[in-house]
Amino acid sequence: xxxxxxxxxxxxxxxxxxxxxxxxxxxxxxxxxxxxxxxxxxxxxxxxxxxxxxxxxxxxxxxxxxxxxxxxxxxxxxxxxxxxxxxxxxxxxxxxxxxxxxxxxxxxxxxxxxxxxxxxxxxxxxxxxxxxxxxxxxxxxxxxxxxxxxxxxxxxxxxxxxxxxxxxxxxxxxxxxxxxxxxxxxxxxxxxxxxxxxxxxxxxxxxxxxxxxxxxxxxxxxxxxxxxxxxxxxxxxxxxxxxxxxxxxxxxxxxxxxxxxxxxxxxxxxxxxxxxxxxxxxxxxxxxxxxxxxxxxxxxxxxxxxxxxxxxxxxxxxxxxxxxxxxxxxxxxxxxxxxxxxxxxxxxxxxxxxxxxxxxxxxxxxxxxxxx
Amino acid sequence: xxxxxxxxxxxxxxxxxxxxxxxxxxxxxxxxxxxxxxxxxxxxxxxxxxxxxxxxxxxxxxxxxxxxxxxxxxxxxxxxxxxxxxxxxxxxxxxxxxxxxxxxxxxxxxxxxxxxxxxxxxxxxxxxxxxxxxxxxxxxxxxxxxxxxxxxxxxxxxxxxxxxxxxxxxxxxxxxxxxxxxxxxxxxxxxxxxxxxxxxxxxxxxxxxxxxxxxxxxxxxxxxxxxxxxxxxxxxxxxxxxxxxxxxxxxxxxxxxxxxxxxxxxxxxxxxxxxxxxxxxxxxxxxxxxxxxxxxxxxxxxxxxxxxxxxxxxxxxxxxxxxxxxxxxxxxxxxxxxxxxxxxxxxxxxxxxxxxxxxxxxxxxxxxxxxxxxxxxxxxxxxxxxxxxxxxxxxxxxxxxxxxxxxxxxxxxxxxxxxxxxxxxxxxxxxxxxxxxxxxxxxxxxxxxxxxxxxxxxxxxxxxxxxxxxxxxxxxxxxxxxxxxxxxxxxxxxxxxxxxxxxxxxxxxxxxxxxxxxxxxxxxxxxxxxxxxxxxxxxxxxxxxx
Numbered sequence: 001x002x003x004x005x006x007x008x009x010x011x012x013x014x015x016x017x018x019x020x021x022x023x024x025x026x027x028x029x030x031x032x033x034x035x036x037x038x039x040x041x042x043x044x045x046x047x048x049x050x051x052x053x054x055x056x057x058x059x060x061x062x063x064x065x066x067x068x069x070x071x072x073x074x075x076x077x078x079x080x081x082x083x084x085x086x087x088x089x090x091x092x093x094x095x096x097x098x099x100x101x102x103x104x105x106x107x108x109x110x111x112x113x114x115x116x117x118x119x120x121x122x123x124x125x126x127x128x129x130x131x132x133x134x135x136x137x138x139x140x141x142x143x144x145x146x147x148x149x150x151x152x153x154x155x156x157x158x159x160x161x162x163x164x165x166x167x168x169x170x171x172x173x174x175x176x177x178x179x180x181x182x183x184x185x186x187x188x189x190x191x192x193x194x195x196x197x198x199x200x201x202x203x204x205x206x207x208x209x210x211x212x213x214x215x216x217x218x219x220x221x222x223x224x225x226x227x228x229x230x231x232x233x234x235x236x237x238x239x240x241x242x243x244x245x246x247x248x249x250x251x252x253x254x255x256x257x258x259x260x261x262x263x264x265x266x267x268x269x270x271x272x273x274x275x276x277x278x279x280x281x282x283x284x285x286x287x288x289x290x291x292x293x294x295x296x297x298x299x300x301x302x303x304x305x306x307x308x309x310x311x312x313x314x315x316x317x318x319x320x321x322x323x324x325x326x327x328x329x330x331x332x333x334x335x336x337x338x339x340x341x342x343x344x345x346x347x348x349x350x351x352x353x354x355x356x357x358x359x360x361x362x363x364x365x366x367x368x369x370x371x372x
Numbered sequence: 373x374x375x376x377x378x379x380x381x382x383x384x385x386x387x388x389x390x391x392x393x394x395x396x397x398x399x400x401x402x403x404x405x406x407x408x409x410x411x412x413x414x415x416x417x418x419x420x421x422x423x424x425x426x427x428x429x430x431x432x433x434x435x436x437x438x439x440x441x442x443x444x445x446x447x448x449x450x451x452x453x454x455x456x457x458x459x460x461x462x463x464x465x466x467x468x469x470x471x472x473x474x475x476x477x478x479x480x481x482x483x484x485x486x487x488x489x490x491x492x493x494x495x496x497x498x499x500x501x502x503x504x505x506x507x508x509x510x511x512x513x514x515x516x517x518x519x520x521x522x523x524x525x526x527x528x529x530x531x532x533x534x535x536x537x538x539x540x541x542x543x544x545x546x547x548x549x550x551x552x553x554x555x556x557x558x559x560x561x562x563x564x565x566x567x568x569x570x571x572x573x574x575x576x577x578x579x580x581x582x583x584x585x586x587x588x589x590x591x592x593x594x595x596x597x598x599x600x601x602x603x604x605x606x607x608x609x610x611x612x613x614x615x616x617x618x619x620x621x622x623x624x625x626x627x628x629x630x631x632x633x634x635x636x637x638x639x640x641x642x643x644x645x646x647x648x649x650x651x652x653x654x655x656x657x658x659x660x661x662x663x664x665x666x667x668x669x670x671x672x673x674x675x676x677x678x679x680x681x682x683x684x685x686x687x688x689x690x691x692x693x694x695x696x697x698x699x700x701x702x703x704x705x706x707x708x709x710x711x712x713x714x715x716x717x718x719x720x721x722x723x724x725x726x727x728x729x730x731x732x733x734x735x736x737x738x739x740x741x742x743x744x745x746x747x748x749x750x751x752x753x754x755x756x757x758x759x760x761x762x763x764x765x766x767x768x769x770x771x772x773x774x775x776x777x778x779x780x781x782x783x784x785x786x787x788x789x790x791x792x793x794x795x796x797x798x799x800x801x802x803x804x805x806x807x808x809x810x811x812x813x814x815x816x817x818x819x820x821x822x823x824x825x826x827x828x829x830x831x832x833x834x835x836x837x838x839x840x841x842x843x844x845x846x847x848x849x850x851x852x853x854x855x856x857x858x859x860x861x862x863x864x865x866x867x868x869x870x871x872x873x874x875x876x877x878x879x880x881x882x883x884x885x886x887x888x889x890x891x892x893x894x895x896x897x898x899x900x901x902x903x904x905x906x907x908x909x910x911x912x913x914x915x916x917x918x
Binding site for chain 1: 435437439440443444445446447467468469470492493495496499500503519561562563564575576688691694698699700701702703704705708890891892893896897899900901903904906
């Protein structure tokens with residue numbers, strides 16, 4: 001039995017015919033979009049090369065999860081830590097918000113299961129946690145965890161009051177009262193090294209800026225840093241790679257002579273909704289783990305996917321291998337905070353994302369040569 | 373294919389040549405002249421042109437996590453970010469990997485060393501380098517604030533054990549050498565120490581910066597790593613303390629090779645009413661008197677740039693001077709670091725004196741084979757300012773014009789107006805070709821003798837040295853013409869030059885356990901596998917000395 005690996009309008013096709021059909025669609029497109037981008041470094045390199053070739057708008061399906069962080073960092077700066085360093089050094093951890101516990105479960109789990117072993121003040125100390133939000137985010141019931149109940153909408157204000165207290169400025173009592181603000185401030189300032197864990201997507205750009213501002217204040221006299229956690233870490237890897245390749249973290253366009261970056265105009269959600277300029281999408285979805293909920297796609301798509309079930313509605317679809325599982329691949333790993341080479345665990349006959357995208361680029365080149 | 377570069381002025385100090393001659397290239401290498409010069413398949417007429425080996429930049433931050441963070445931090449400096457693109461701040465800079473490779477090649481540079489690769493960021497750095505076209509690349513891996521090394525010193529482990537650790541790190545990260553950045557300073561900053569001198573002790577380890585530098589110097593020497601330990605000293609940029617730190621570090625070389633990076637940032641005294649003065653002359657005299665020392669300058673040029681450093685303590689201290697006012701500070705394993713934008717202003721007493729101190733050092737250090745041409749890109753200035761710096765070194769009338777534009781208070785505080793020296797073409801070729809190759813142990817380049825890789829830069833000479841060195845007339849990379857009249861005509865990919873010392877098996881096993889137990893990370897994640905970079909032939913191995 002042969003496995004179908006390419007489809008045109010939902011019907012099985014040869015790869016060659018599907019490549020031809022995809023090239024035809026691209027030939028007719030006035031503004032293509034290259035998105036999804038759930039792939040490895042090689043796949044993304046090929047996607048960017050194709051995007052440049054066809055003048056596409058580019059974004060990752062998960063960029064909304066990282067953009068509050070990117071905007072806050074580039075507008076006002078940041079303090080950032082490596083998870084593994086915090087595992088060894090942080091003696092106090094402030095978990096801010098209600099979503100960090102889920103989004104950052106791996107990081108928080110690592111911090112709750114270990115104790116600091118570096119630093120004169122921190123080594124051998126019991127790691128203390130404080131959770132600021134409407135639910136306890138770390139080890140509920142543990143003696144080493146203190147929960148400060150605070151509605152989500154009040155958190156940024158509360159942190160602003162902590163900043164004011166650190167700076168010796170007067171502030172209103174706010175939602176929690178001065179005593180609680182003093183408690184939070186003391187928790188932070190009495191640390192040997194404090195780590196703040198939060199999900200930027202929960203707080204938006206201004207809330208994220210508030211947290212980095214708090215860290216700036218803390219570091220005037222003590223040491224502290226942050227571990228922002230993201231629901232789609234591979235979006236961060238893609239943002240880093242597009243930055244070194246094209247100068248910007250996603251949401252860019254190769255449509256004109258110089259690369260253009262506009263975080264609103266080029267956002268995946270806008271382009272796929274049909275409200276953007278794109279009239280055709282190439283979507284890549286081929287890394288391990290469940291795909292996040294997809295944006296509704298109101299424009300025709302060329303799908304490159306490791307999940308044959310998602311090929312059905314695409315005009316053209318290709319089944320590909322999963323990087324780091326079916327073939328060797330380089331992926332961003334949030335525990336490491338950088339890129340990691342992952343060896344294949346199984347052997348697959350399926351092509352990689354890079355192979356399909358390179359073949360499509362080649363197909364376009366062939367057509368251009370024939371047209372000339 | 374045999375290519376003949378005919379009739380050019382060949383400046384090749386490594387082989388003692390400074391003459392009009394033909395140069396022949398075949399199969400990517402320089403070859404001896406054939407019996408029949410007319411047999412060449414292709415001839416490039418170099419009559420009236422200057423022919424040199426491709427230039428080598430030994431210290432330029434072009435790839436890796438911190439460099440990429442600078443790109444993230446500063447979208448407004450990218451030409452494309454502007455609503456009406458024009459001459460924006462840094463618009464000429466090689467901001468992407470693509471632009472970096474092309475702009476370097478257009479100036480005749482064919483090998484560039486990224487000097488600050490964290491072990492944890494090695495794969496990231498190599499991925500960027502693999503995407504950087506035309507030029508060959510290399511990296512220096514950073515040690516000296518890492519728990520493993522400082523623990524080994526504290527525990528009194530043997531020199532050979534420490535050398536095994538260094539060998540594993542160099543080999544895994546595919547580096548060409550070892551760099552030490554503010555030894556112990558970042559680790560001390562994590563303990564909330566705000567000033568750290570050469571003989572200060574890292575809390576919790578009880579080891580001094582001096583011990584760390586000396587230990588790494590010994591390990592590098594014993595492993596036969598050609599490039600001496602590359603040191604970024606303590607107290608960079610701090611008037612008085614910087615000068616004291618570099619003097620102490622130079623004296624600590626004790627006859628063994630040591631390379632000191634971007635020494636301009638350490639030539640600062642505290643004299644004068646602004647408590648900021650030049651110690652360039654004194655530092656140059658010390659370098660002249662210490663033959664085991666090599667240095668690069670880190671020249672400051674005026675304009676907007678960004679500082680990128682794994683000296684976390686320094687970057688944190690400098691964030692108050694950020695322009696625009698934003699910065700990113702990293703608390704990573706080992707060094708961490710920071711990215712702080714900087715605008716060096718010609719009318720600023722401090723910035724103008726920094727500029728003058730760099731030139732004093734270039735011109736007062738007598739031996740061009742021991743002083744290397746860098747701006748510490750982008751920390752002192754973007755590498756695209758190199759042509760102007762060549763002009764400043766080669767033409768004192770150019771220096772006089774620049775000095776005229778400076779605040780008068782600066783001119784009084786520098787010996788630069790009295791310095792008459794002008795670099796010759798031969799000295800430029802020594803500083804940017806022959807000596808860097810010797811320093812890095814890359815004997816296959818930096819010269820035009822038979823057997824050298826055919827990396828060749830051809831310049832159109834003229835009175836305006838900035839124009840001459842800004843746009844090469846021709847550049848050959850591995851024998852292929854890649855630049856003509858200052859424009860890239862062929863895009864290809866070079867390789868990363870790496871050492872490959874054989875790591876000790878017991879150390880490998882020990883580090884597997886160490887990274888897993890201590891950090892919860894796989895030691896494999898610190899390795900750069902050959903197949904990960906997506907290039908057919910990503911590495912060229914440089915041998916260690918026997």
